Amino acid sequence: MQKALFLDRDGVINSDEGHYYIYKIEDFKINEGIIPSLKKITEAGYLLFIVTNQGGIAKGIYSESDVEMVHDHLLSILEKENIHIEQIYFCPHHESVAACDCRKPNPYFIKKAIIDYNIDSTKSYMIGDSPRDIQAAEAAGIKGIKIQSNENISVYCDQIVKGEI
Ligand SMILES: [Mg+2]
Ligand SMILES: [Zn+2]
Secondary structure (H helix, E strand, O other): OEEEEEEOOEOOOEOOOOOOOOOOHHHOOEOOOHHHHHHHHHHOOEEEEEEEEOOOOOOOOOOHHHHHHHHHHHHHHHHHOOOOOOEEEEEOOOOOOOOOOOOOOOOHHHHHHHHHOOEOHHHOEEEEOOHHHHHHHHHHOOEEEEOOOOOOOHHHHHHHHHOOO
């Protein structure tokens, strides 16, 4: 079985300061500590996943292709650093338009990854800056690590690698 680290996107991977919705490459700034932390986690044998709510799509603020463009940009930066993200799961829905099964705190995408990638939930983690990230993690049976928005995740990743958390 595999072990995995799940990450929220906005406020964890990239800064959400000054923007509620981020759908332009020029607004997409990777937070301090992400590159070295994800390298270390990769070297320790964890698969990486991103699970993000993108309700701005349902609201008509931006499109799925905007999201995919931002994700291609992110993946190309990470691949240059030899960091591979297995999947970026995004929920394009919002309850103000229509309910769905995949928006966090629903654990849908985490559970899907656990099945599709044969992941050991007892050895896996989710880092998020919102209570709903932690609710999703716990509902999927993995450990949730709540950070402050845009906090450097290095200390938590070190603890994961050392088995201290
Ligand atoms: Mg967030
Ligand atoms: Zn959804």
